[in-house]
């Protein structure tokens with residue numbers, strides 16, 4: 001029976017790297033994303049490497065879609081892992097944030113995380129592992145990311161609440177705070193910041209990299225390694241924790 005790991009936002013970036021890694025670790029990833037072509041390509045990559053995976057295109061801002069993909073994943077084997085990775089960021093100065101921007105970010109980055117846990121935990125009948133993607137933006141404040149930082153701080157809180165609620169079902173729940181990961185999301189952040197601060201994209205990225213103690217951007221694989229740890233037997237007794245995986249940028 002396949003050991004299914006549902007990974008949201010699996011078409012690119014951290015989600016793609018996580019799916020590839022979990023497939024190498026013996027899971028069958030259920031690849032969920034808005035981008036149907038992207039998840040089909042990741043599925044092909046996994047299968048070429050000798051693994052198994054299946055792709056489920058969905059817009060995870062709709063509760064009915066979250067429920068549908070969780071149920072599809074659970075029907076493919078034993079649902080044992082959920083990685084809540086799909087997310088979006090909107091870079092806008094504090095005074096310019098609109099209600100629509102606030103709702104869009106809080107819906108995908110917080111509400112979807114909660115309901116994906118609720119639906120998935122109901123189907124994890126043999127225990128399980130949930131890993132939520134927070135961010136170091138949720139540890140400190142961010143002047144141009146009000147909604148995103150609030151949502152990611154909320155993910156840390158939800159992780160603790162879910163760890164308590166799901167411990168009796170032998171489901172562990174942990175979160176990861178990546179730093180500055182080399183993905184399309186980070187490229188978009190720095191294109192926007194560069195425009196708003198009237199500097200070049202390269203300068204915006206260089207200023208950020210200068211703040212990283214380990215002196216380089218994070219790779220999606222750096223994050224996937226930590227996610228794989230939380231999904232491994234070595235993490236059996238860890239729950240309710242939030243781990244910074246950020247090259248030393250945040251130490252709390």
Ligand SMILES: NC(=O)c1ccc[n+]([C@@H]2O[C@H](COP(=O)([O-])OP(=O)(O)OC[C@H]3O[C@@H](n4cnc5c(N)ncnc54)[C@H](O)[C@@H]3O)[C@@H](O)[C@H]2O)c1
Pocket residue numbers: 008009010011012013014015032033034035038058059060061084085086087088089108133134135136177178179180181182183184185186
């Ligand atoms: N990139 C970073 O530096 C960084 C830092 C800290 C935290 N994170 C978090 O890690 C996670 C992944 O980040 P990334 O950089 O790989 O992002 P990314 O933007 O490169 O990829 C996100 C994926 O989510 C998918 N997605 C977006 N909206 C969706 C929806 N409504 N339904 C289904 N899928 C949807 C996108 O199609 C995309 O494939 C996010 O939660 C992000 O907030 C990223």
